[in-house]
Amino acid sequence: MIFRLIGGTPMRGQRDPSWRGALEDIDAYDLDDDAARARILSSDGLVIGGGADHLLLCRHREALSDFVRSGGRVLVNAQVVKPFIDGLAVWRKLEFRGAQDVHPHAVTAHPVWNGVDYRDLHYRTGVPGTHSYEKLTEIGVSGFYGRGYHLELPEGATVVTGIGQYSLPLDYSYPLGDGEVLVHGGNDLESFSDDRYSTGRIGPNLVDWLEGGSRGAETGTAPSSSTEASPTARHAAARPASARPAVTGTQSAPGDAPRIGLLHCGTFPPLRTLADPALAPYRPESVYLPDADPSVLAGLDVIIVGDRLHQGQLGRFAPAIRAALQDPAKTVIVLGENKVENWLPGVGYTFRPTVFWTWRTGEDNGTRLRLPGDPMWEFFTPRAVSWHHHGLLHPPAGARSLVVMEENGTDSGALLYVDEVNQPARLLVTTMDPVYHHGSGFMPGASQLLYSLLRWVTATHVPSRQAFVSAGGKSTTL
Incomplete structure (x- = not known):
């Protein structure tokens, strides 16, 4: 069971591929409800959508961190402004001037990217059809996959994807207790799963990886955030x-x-x-x-x-x-x-x-x-x-x-x-x-x-x- 925490207004016209059936979308604000939070944190894996409320997530940092420590796996999407899981690094904007400045490169193998040609992550276009990389350099727009990087990575972190000529850390993973956190510092990683290209493997790979954590049914419910008992403290933290x-x-x-x-x-x-x-x-x-x-x-x-x-x-x-x-x-x-x-x-x-x-x-x-x-x-x-x-x-x-x-x-x-x-x-x-x-x-x-x-x-x-x-x-x- 995998939950995807979402927020905001999804862009109209988006379509969901078949593998998305393994992910259940949950309103991130459900974390404020005790019963809903317990259900969310009893899952095998979580996806934090790029439209989720970071201030809300910070209120539940302890519970989310304990979820990972107990063997859960989490994909964190987008640009982390306020760390809401122990060890998360803050995203930094890359001052880029051209397409090569935001070219993603494989640094360390990770199962979510198995079978993916990183050139297929470089450009996006809405021009109909399937296009070669050479054609995409003419009609595509770069930067959707990532346009920033992370420093001060947590202990034990592994850089998965680098960006630009210096391969600055864009995607990284790190262990936390018995679990693992995977961070993608760009538009939602699952949105890049496109069956016309090698990136079509990302969606199924992601589902397999999230389901492969060591959490079992006996782990029970995760504790509430420590700030939940005090509305005054909760508002100040927000x-x-x-x-x-x-x-x-x-x-x-x-x-x-x-x-x-x-x-x-x-x-x-x-x-x-x-x-x-x-x-x-x-x-x-x-x-x-x-x-x-x-x-x-x-x-x-x-x-x-x-x-x-x-x-x-x-x-x-x-x-x-x-x-x-x-x-x-x-x-x-x-x-x-x-x-x-x-x-x-x-x-x-x-x-x-x-x-x-x-x-x-x-x-x-x-x-x-x-x-x-x-x-x-x-x-x-x-x-x-x-x-x-x-x-x-x-x-x-x-x-x-x-x-x-x-x-x-x-x-x-x-x-x-x-x-x-x-x-x-x-x-x-x-x-x-x-x-x-x-x-x-x-x-x-x-x-x-x-x-x-x-x-x-x-x-x-x-x-x-x-x-x-x-x-x-x-x-x-x-």
Whole structure:
């Protein structure tokens, strides 16, 4: 029995191969329930998905570590920001300049990679068909498998995969008690199992490896985390050390600077984004949804609904977000992959597959910039809004669609729109996911969009907003 702990909103359109039937997806927040946690930690093996809440996992570090010590095997995916199993190393971003900087190399044999040609891990493309490595160097995008490395590895660790010319540690494993931890520092390892290539072996190999641990039925249930008995201690442990204290609704920002809150669920991208020194001038505040009260939104000037949020956690805040839309002094920004059609008034959605390879192939992906005279374009460059998207929005009448998808000569939906007429607050909605990509260290255009959004809300904040409007959209407050 293998459980895969997941969180956030899975990307729409993903398909599961047959071997995934051996893995049961479990909401990572089930760890907070005693009975569910006992069931999870009685399994043979665990997969920690890249969308899981690291702050949540840290609260259960003792239990997860004991699971491994008792003979369990765990695959940890993505970029570890806060170690949630004893021995985990923190991920470090690689400053790469080209495809060879992120080329993965085999360092030490491991059964999960048996039969895998590492060249098949180097590039990804959505261009239909099966392609040779030589063709992928022309049309593929590198960096999906990994774009960072780990130092200060735990005692007894073995580097499985190196990255770049110096083979910096990307994938590694280490023993912990009677069990083993396997770490993949990139997009979820199981997502690379593709039957068209040698990487198709990864999925079945992973299942065999996870089932091969030494845990038996007699191991019983794992203990709870030591912090569970104290809600106060649990809440304190959950706050990112790099972020300001959770908003309370009574604080005020100095001068005319807006109070900006980033709503998130403790996954690695927002944690790394909040820790980015480049964002410090804007003083973004952490609003960690599992521990925050929805009433904290009343004290914010700008509410940024981070991308790919856990739908259960977001649902608890949806009424407060809608209430914030009735405040003319507020700006609400809703980022991609949040199923806005289910909770945001008046907006529809149509799925479209994500196109991420057009800059390599020259293919026209249909993205068009509209309303060139709109004052918003003072803050957004074409590169900031045309890297990729996750579907089409259908905003209510009166909203200004600045970035659209053109299909067969007709605008079929918006990729980014601004609405200043259908509710008192300013509202910007996009299907792009800049926090995820900025925090992942991937796609420079995403970082540009995030910075542009922060510049926009700061320069046009009330009371400076009236001066902005009277000046014909030419800001003097930057």
